[in-house]
Amino acid sequence: MLKLYDTATRMVRPLELREPGTVSLYVCGPTVYGPPHLGHGKSTLVYDILRRYLESTGLVVRHVSNITDIEDKIIERAEREGRPWQEITTKCEAVWWQAMDAMDVLRPTDTPHATDYVDEMVAMIGDLIANESAYLTDDGIYMSVRSVEGYGLLAHQRLEDMLSGGGDREVVGAENKRDPADFALWKFTKPGEPSWPSPWGDGRPGWHSECVVMSLSLLGENFDLHAGGNDLKFPHHENERAQAVALGKVFANHWMHHAFVVDAEGEKLSKSLGNFTNLLDLVDTMDPRSYRLLLLQSHYRSPVQVNTDTVGAAERALAGLDTFARRASAAGVSGDIVDDELVAAFRERMDDDLDTASAMAIVFDAARRGNAAIDAADLDQAAVLAGSVHALCAAVGLKLKAVADVPADVLAKAAALDQARAARDFAVADALRAELQADGWLVETTKAGTTIRR
RNA sequence: GGCGACGUGGCCGAAUGGCUCAGGCAAGGGCCUGCAAAGCCCUCUAUCCGGGUUCGAUUCCCGGCGUCGCCUCCA
Numbered sequence: 001m002l003k004l005y006d007t008a009t010r011m012v013r014p015l016e017l018r019e020p021g022t023v024s025l026y027v028c029g030p031t032v033y034g035p036p037h038l039g040h041g042k043s044t045l046v047y048d049i050l051r052r053y054l055e056s057t058g059l060v061v062r063h064v065s066n067i068t069d070i071e072d073k074i075i076e077r078a079e080r081e082g083r084p085w086q087e088i089t090t091k092c093e094a095v096w097w098q099a100m101d102a103m104d105v106l107r108p109t110d111t112p113h114a115t116d117y118v119d120e121m122v123a124m125i126g127d128l129i130a131n132e133s134a135y136l137t138d139d140g141i142y143m144s145v146r147s148v149e150g151y152g153l154l155a156h157q158r159l160e161d162m163l164s165g166g167g168d169r170e171v172v173g174a175e176n177k178r179d180p181a182d183f184a185l186w187k188f189t190k191p192g193e194p195s196w197p198s199p200w201g202d203g204r205p206g207w208h209s210e211c212v213v214m215s216l217s218l219l220g221e222n223f224d225l226h227a228g229g230n231d232l233k234f235p236h237h238e239n240e241r242a243q244a245v246a247l248g249k250v251f252a253n254h255w256m257h258h259a260f261v262v263d264a265e266g267e268k269l270s271k272s273l274g275n276f277t278n279l280l281d282l283v284d285t286m287d288p289r290s291y292r293l294l295l296l297q298s299h300y301r302s303p304v305q306v307n308t309d310t311v312g313a314a315e316r317a318l319a320g321l322d323t324f325a326r327r328a329s330a331a332g333v334s335g336d337i338v339d340d341e342l343v344a345a346f347r348e349r350m351d352d353d354l355d356t357a358s359a360m361a362i363v364f365d366a367a368r369r370g371n372a373a374i375d376a377a378d379l380d381q382a383a384v385l386a387g388s389v390h391a392l393c394a395a396v397g398l399k400l401k402a403v404a405d406v407p408a409d410v411l412a413k414a415a416a417l418d419q420a421r422a423a424r425d426f427a428v429a430d431a432l433r434a435e436l437q438a439d440g441w442l443v444e445t446t447k448a449g450t451t452i453r454r
Numbered sequence: 455g456g457c458g459a460c461g462u463g464g465c466c467g468a469a470u471g472g473c474u475c476a477g478g479c480a481a482g483g484g485c486c487u488g489c490a491a492a493g494c495c496c497u498c499u500a501u502c503c504g505g506g507u508u509c510g511a512u513u514c515c516c517g518g519c520g521u522c523g524c525c526u527c528c529a
Contacts, residue, residue, distance in 0.1 A: 043529040229529030361477035
């Protein structure tokens with residue numbers, strides 16, 4: 001069984017399932033107001049890896065990840081550009097899925113949109129007012145965090161300590177709040193802003209109310225795992241939990257948070273980073289699988305640098321795995337047989353808080369031994385290793401390419417190259433190879449014939 | 455000011471109270487090859503500093519230095 005670090009208890013502990021055989025997972029999704037950045041890529045890849053791994057062990061994963069399609073940033077951009085806010089959210093969401101598809105990230109089983117759950121949010125806020133956990137002010141409804149037992153569970157700080165420092169930071173909505181730590185559940189609308197009706201006046205839900213309603217609505221109380229970026233621990237997740245707890249509901253059983261994508265100085269990602277402007281740029285210029293492999297070679301709770309150097313190194317490592325897949329296929333040993341011991345070793349590493357780096361070390365080692373087996377013409381051994389490597393890679397969403405896409409004219413040139421070699425006309429053969437290489441192809445001339453790939 | 459994380463070889467990056475401290479990238483040598491490439495074999499280099507606990511610490515504790523995160527919208 002998978003053991004995961006739990007932010008609430010600060011321990012690696014077994015992920016206990018509410019319903020045996022099924023994992024209920026909620027991942028905080030994007031606010032759609034701009035192109036996805038590298039950090040979104042890490043987030044979605046980390047949880048895609050988790051999900052695929054769980055599924056590979058036979059579990060059913062109910063994976064809910066929302067689209068936040070109403071939020072201050074969306075409104076700001078709409079106003080700034082003089083466009084309808086829906087135009088922005090629709091466009092940005094389309095771009096989001098485009099990037100997800102490029103990275104081969106599985107669509108969540110449910111992708112609730114905040115705007116579809118406003119009625120439920122209003123109902124929940126009403127309940128919070130009714131039990132005096134929330135109160136009405138001139139500019140909206142606020143949650144009274146002092147009323148919540150155990151507030152600070154994820155922040156691991158007492159409220160007083162959280163509020164005592166911070167230097168010159170401003171307290172949002174200070175003039176209306178009873179306590180500086182209180183947060184907005186409902187914001188009354190200003191002219192020209194999107195709004196929904198409520199018993200207290202037209203307005204829009206606060207961000208923290210969106211996720212708690214969507215997660216509880218789709219997954220129900222006491223769902224297994226709530227996940228997101230490190231920054232969401234506090235206040236976002238803390239505040240989601242506060243609302244559920246105030247209503248007497250049991251919220252997530254386990255909390256998972258991943259570390260950021262950072263720049264060369266170890267600082268959190270700003271707008272553009274490294275040599276990539278955003279996620280679309282990365283998937284356009286590199287093999288998107290190499291970003292997945294880069295993350296697999298580190299730990300999800302460690303910060304990671306994502307730039308052309310690090311992704312490039314992963315791309316070359318990936319090329320080695322592809323080569324093994326290709327050689328195995330050429331040797332006719334690309335079957336489905338797996339080595340149970342390898343799978344067990346792999347799972348042991350994965351089950352230990354997703355030690356993907358060590359798990360991948362097992363895969364690389366298997367690929368190396370597989371290549372050696374092919375060289376030694378030990379095809380039985382090669383078949384088991386090839387099948388295992390394929391299966392283990394697939395378990396973390398990495399699809400190896402056993403066949404390269406090569407256009408007919410290039411293949412024709414390769415055939416000509418082989419004819420020249422057969423005729424021992426090496427001058428012509430070398431010229432043809434140089435031509436192909438000049439066009440960006442990797443050319444391998446072997447006894448068995450020439451292979452071409454990118 | 456409060457809370458927390460991190461500091462491993464040329465680079466990235468796991469693990470670990472002792473047994474030769476993964477793996478990837480890069481580098482060097484070799485095998486193979488018409489030559490390359492790919493593959494395989496071999497080699498190379500590390501646990502920030504100072505104390506402490508211990509038979510023994512990179513690992514645990516304390517201190518220092520350095521870096522970063524959260525406390526405000528944020529994956």
